[in-house]
Amino acid sequence: MLILGIETSCDETAVAVLDDGEGVLRGGAALRSNLIARQTDLHARFGGVVPEVAARAHVEALNPLLERALEEAGCDFGDLGGVAVTVGPGLVGALLVGMAAAKAVALATGAPLVGVNHLEGHIWANFLEHGPPRPPYVCLVVSGGHTLLVHMPELHRHEVLGRTLDDAAGEAFDKIARFLGLGFPGGPALDRLAREGDPDAIRFPRAMEDSGDYDFSMSGLKTAVLRYVRAEREAGREVDPADLAASFQEAIVDVQVKKTIAAARDRGVDTVLLGGGVVANSRLRERMLAEGERAGLRILYPSIELCTDNAAMIACVGASRLARGERTPLDVGADPNLRLT
Ligand code: KG4
Numbered sequence: 001m002l003i004l005g006i007e008t009s010c011d012e013t014a015v016a017v018l019d020d021g022e023g024v025l026r027g028g029a030a031l032r033s034n035l036i037a038r039q040t041d042l043h044a045r046f047g048g049v050v051p052e053v054a055a056r057a058h059v060e061a062l063n064p065l066l067e068r069a070l071e072e073a074g075c076d077f078g079d080l081g082g083v084a085v086t087v088g089p090g091l092v093g094a095l096l097v098g099m100a101a102a103k104a105v106a107l108a109t110g111a112p113l114v115g116v117n118h119l120e121g122h123i124w125a126n127f128l129e130h131g132p133p134r135p136p137y138v139c140l141v142v143s144g145g146h147t148l149l150v151h152m153p154e155l156h157r158h159e160v161l162g163r164t165l166d167d168a169a170g171e172a173f174d175k176i177a178r179f180l181g182l183g184f185p186g187g188p189a190l191d192r193l194a195r196e197g198d199p200d201a202i203r204f205p206r207a208m209e210d211s212g213d214y215d216f217s218m219s220g221l222k223t224a225v226l227r228y229v230r231a232e233r234e235a236g237r238e239v240d241p242a243d244l245a246a247s248f249q250e251a252i253v254d255v256q257v258k259k260t261i262a263a264a265r266d267r268g269v270d271t272v273l274l275g276g277g278v279v280a281n282s283r284l285r286e287r288m289l290a291e292g293e294r295a296g297l298r299i300l301y302p303s304i305e306l307c308t309d310n311a312a313m314i315a316c317v318g319a320s321r322l323a324r325g326e327r328t329p330l331d332v333g334a335d336p337n338l339r340l341t
């Protein structure tokens, strides 16, 4: 069955067509097309995503992208067996653009609609290539808007173990990257710069490392970086940007690795899934893999393109939910604060 996926929760307009083969749970699903129109340049001069600008850009990009996605997939609207769309969390105006399009396709073709939680999408990006391993899992979801640790006792069931108390991990990367003059969004550039630096050059605080829970906090680290640079400059010393980037990144990665492994042990699971844009970070992948394996855990993460926002992951969740008989009514609203349940 062919599932159309539509994702417009933030600043990426994304459309995918997924052939779920024997069903996504069996593996062997094939992406027929997976297109993304990024708005990075539009928002870069503001130093962050501007919600109204994002919504308007989705309106302009979506229809041509839909047509191209079907053309690349070699199918027509009438061939679709289901339509999956992100209904939250995200920017409400941005979400509504994708949802209006998805509802129109569902209404015109009679294909069933299924609303998908963006965060569940990030987790399911792991299953696109190989189908899901046997649950339970512990999942770390780290993106521009979210940082959370989730226990998944079974597919489509989530117990949130902890979350960030202030900034999301991606937000912290972006803010320090901007401070270093690396542009927006700066996560990938900071990752590249950090490869030339020494992660042990500066010992930044590991916030909430030993708090005994699964919550995170980024604001203290951010302040510590700014304070360090100010103090060094006042003392007339040069700060090596690569060392600063590597040391900051190490502080974030350290806490994420430690808490994720502790959560997996605590819940007695042997599989850990990573998802979200920050999982594109090379140091996080490397450390999580090495230390997870040392702890006897199986660590899975999606390929880099499937870590950041995309519609393939939304189609993947949608295919599984549709196969379970779930249907979302056409009058469903967007939920900017939708939680994982
Ligand atoms: O999941 P995503 O595409 O969008 C949201 O749902 O928020 O995540 C985007 C975030 C941005 O903050 C971006 O800077 C960060 O992921 N990011 C990275 C890397 N690639 C993307 N952060 C650190 N290292 C990277 N390589």
Ligand code: ZN
Binding pocket: 118, 122, 143, 144, 276, 277, 308, 309
């Ligand atoms: Zn995302």
